[in-house]
Amino acid sequence: MNLNHTNYFDCTFDPGHGDTNKDFFTERDFLGGWTVSERHPIKGLKRRASTEILPKNKIYNYKPIMLKEILNNVLLKYATDQNVIFLSGGKDSTALAHAMKELDIPFTALSLYSDVSPTTEKHIVYQVAKQLGIKVKFYKLNKIPKTHFDYWIENPYTAKVQALKDLKLDKHTIFTGEIGTGEMQVNQSLQYTAMMGYKPKELSYWHVNVCGSYRRYNSVVPMYKDSIYQECVEHFIKRFEQWDRHPDVLNRVMFSRLQDEGAYRLFNYGLDDIKWVHPFADDMFIETCVNIPSTHKGRKNLYREMYDKLTDIPWRYPKSGLGIPTV
């Protein structure tokens, strides 16, 4: 279950049984494991997305230090005396661990790694742990067991849950870096806008193509004639229209996919009994983060502006993901 308020990313599927809706699975394939429409795996039932709109019609002129206060409040509110952070060595989980350490909140840092995946970021995690002065529990996982996902597919979630259960940490409060600004894939859309100007229709194609190809195709060209593919593109065109209200054009460019992809990232966590907290997805944090001037984001290190002593180790390495095969 998701403990903190993540209303911008709320998503539920109507309960019920019936005939399979093949169109749902077609759409899920086009987006690489998730969907954007009201389609449900069962015919006649619907998916209900959040009705909250993330872009506001004004720019929030807050400084990043305000984000630090908001984040710290979330951490203090949900932390118990038994906390876990999944430390991947990436920007978000490192910033989270730094913040918890700064607040003297006790936590177990847990890191997944694999013998078969050279891209596992174990050596980065070691460096981060040394810098933060923390000990890390490493959990080896060479294969993620194939899991049947009724709705959206999120294999790293399966890996995390397996680690928590095996290590008997599943009754702890688990903090994740989901929806952190370090993970927001914004560079390509910013480059495209720098080259071509603001082109929401083309970027809508890019959103679908890049997600559906698991980040392999940074293409703005229509890739399929299928009507469901086209519907996905139309969905993002409408998202851009929602963002028209927001005066900072580059925030539109950076965050037009965030609510949809964010809902996907958090969805499976909401279905189990584990106590998950996603501080970066918290209502006030994410609303402030996307609506402050774009000049704080992009290549700027927003986390460093929030926490001036934060290590830069994760910024020295390319993002690689878990890299563990699902079999």
Added chain:
Amino acid sequence: MDSAFQLCNIQNLIVLANKDAKQAFIDTVYPHNIDCIVLTKDEAKEWSGNYKVMFFGCFVEELKDCENIIMDEFIFKTWLPKPHCVRWEPESLAMFIASWFGQGKYRKMGNNLNWRFEKGKPNDGRFEWLRKIMI
């Protein structure tokens, strides 16, 4: 959209001989891989820094210390007869460009493709010679 230039983390440069060549690239190849900045030879001279650079039909001395590749010979292979040709399409050229720009990740983190080379589909023998090379 100059402000967008300020915010993005630019690493990948495509450099072409002149304005017409740049426009032709933007019209054909660029839409298939937007993860780069496209410049003319003259524009590129203004850029200093640590970039990865692909040159098409030109070379810029000022960028010689960047990791770079001159594509002319690779592109020329399209004009050769089969089976020695490399028949580029805009999409395949875009994929080559994306792969070349992604090399740094492999140097720092290793590759994560062996499992796919071994078990990935199609596994009906078509790519057996490549599989043997890669695993």
